[in-house]
Amino acid sequence: MAEHLELLAEMPMVGRMSTQERLKHAQKRRAQQVKMWAQAEKEAHGKKGRREQPWKEVSGLRPRKQVLFPPSVALLEAASRNDLEEVRQFLSSGVSPNLANEDGLTALHQCCIDDFQEMAQQLLEAGADVNARDSEGWTPLHAAATCGHLHLVDLLISRGADLLAVNTDGNMPYDLCEDEQTLDCLETAMANRGITQDSIEEARAVPELCMLNDLQSLLHAGANLNDPLDHGATLLHIAAANGFSEVAALLLEQGASLSAKDHDGWEPLHAAAYWGQVHLVELLVAHGADLNGKSLVDETPLDVCGDEEVRARLLELKHKQDALLRAQGRQRSLLRRRTSSAGSRGKVVRRVSLTHRTDLYRKEHAQEAIVWQQSPLTSPEPLEDEDRQTDAELRLQPPELSPAESGAPEALVRDKAHHTLAELKRQRAAAKLQRPAPEGPETFEPGLPVDTETSQPDCGFRTTGDPPLLKLTAPSEEAPVEKRPCCLLM
CATH class of the missing domain: 1.25.40.20 (Ankyrin repeat-containing domain)
Incomplete structure (x- = not known):
């Protein structure tokens, strides 16, 4: 048998071989291996006999122990060696030609793999099953077609081999054949038996x-x-x-x-x-x-x-x-985030609606009106210095309100709602100092912004006792109003 290095050197050459050449090369190597094994066994028996002879003369004869193999193993081993005489002895002694090993491989399978035509002929004459299947559904015809052994394919077909046998991979013998002559033989036999594509699909x-x-x-x-x-x-x-x-x-x-x-x-x-x-x-x-x-x-x-x-x-x-x-x-x-957001909505501060804000502004206005109606002496909390000064100035001459102003309290409330009480007092005091009390038709200072839509005075007391409100508009960005100090409060 070739050495390991020699086998490695052959690998590139084997890789360039066709399927048939590789099979023949493998068979050649297998034959060499079996021959060397037989030679080694023969030499081992000779050495063992020479060693045991002196021992037998001293201790006397003892029965030799023999290793017995099952008939299936012995038959396959003899068939793999192409030993026609030994196989004939096994068959004549009543050993079945259909015995198989643990993989379901029979002696006929082995002959179709090794291309032993005479051995296959002898097994078929002894009653070997031409359509025997191994564990993967391979028949002897699958093996012979794969290896490209034309004469064995002819022999098996003549003995009634199933041309439509399907293995576990779903392949028929002609599916596995790569040799042109062997494939032509299979297709011819299929045509002679009237096999069509429909019958092939049904068989699959x-x-x-x-x-x-x-x-x-x-x-x-x-x-x-x-x-x-x-x-x-x-x-x-x-x-x-x-x-x-x-x-x-x-x-x-x-x-x-x-x-x-x-x-x-x-x-x-x-x-x-x-x-x-x-x-x-x-x-x-x-x-x-x-x-x-x-x-x-x-x-x-x-x-x-x-x-x-x-x-x-x-x-x-x-x-x-x-x-x-x-x-x-x-x-x-995303669903978890939505669920978490929905579950925490009660903890989130919601936006206040416009109606609710209007109600809040009205409540603040009512509270401011109550503060204005209280006298400084009875007030529960003393006002700041600037608030007392502003009150004193505003109580000097209360101007009269025009009828138009007294009829629109809600508009004044909305415009005033964003001012604080101290700011309103300062603005009213500033307006009073800049302008004398009206004696005739109302005139407006050019420096003070006026609401042109309502044409109402900037300050004044209501006849109903409500605190005076100042109608102011924010100065425009294009022409900002110049702030002039009118009194110490500003």
Whole structure:
């Protein structure tokens, strides 16, 4: 057998080989390995006999212990060595040619892989099943077509091999064939048997239809769809791995778990990604499968996916799912903010309506009127010096109010409401000092602003006993009024 460094040196050359050349090269290396192993076993037995001979002469003869293998293992081992005589002895002693190992591989499978035509002929004559299936649904014709062994394909077809046999990947023998002559042989045989495209599609749908019928029976019996089967896999794992869209859709409709894990911690999405079932990947993700789910060794569906096309689709679905989750998070955050705002509205100071402000102004005006009506001697609280001086000045000569002014108390209240009591007193005193009491038609000082809409006097006492109000307007920004000191109060 070649050394490790020699094998590494051959890797670039093997990478440039075609599929058929790689198979032949692997068979050659396998033959060399078996030959060297047999030689090493022969030498080991010779050395062991020489070492045991002196011991036997001293201690006497003892029965030798022998290691016995099951007939299936012995038959496959003899077939893999192409030992026709030993296989014939096994078959003549009653060993079944259909014995298989733990993977379901029979001696006929092994012959079709290793291109042992005489051995395959001998097994078929002994009654070997030409359509035997291993654990992944491969028949001997699948193996011979994949390896491109034309003469074995002819032999199996002549013995009635199923040309429409479908393995667990959904592939028929002609789907796996890359050799042109072998593929032509398969297609010719299919045409001779009258196989059409419709019959091919029907054959591909048979495994799913069988599982669908079994699922309907389980539903009628009320079985739990999430019960673990072989290796802890559920029915949804099996449907996802095989690409059975209708079965998976029915399982999801009946509430099958998307997060069920097998013994390796795989979820159904892991199985669909590993076996390259892109339609099942989309279906499971659409129903809420977790693209970030991890197995026992922290592998996500992206980690176990080997198909580049399926991997690209998984990445696209992951980006969309992440964007959707972010959008939902923003909506939930906005909803929480709205809920919090709605719950705290009682704690927020609300704006006062116009009607309420008007009522407040009227109450303030009434309070000011009460203060003005009180005499300085009976007032509960002494006024400030400037307020007493202003009162004294205003009580000297109370001017008469015009009828127009006495008829519009509400307008005066609205215009005065934003002034304080001290400011009103100062303004009235200033107006009194600047202008004498009116004796005839009222005249207005050019320096004082006047409300042109109402044409009312600036000051005066009401006949009803209310405090005198001064109707003032704010000076315009274009022509500000020059403030002149009229008395010590300003």
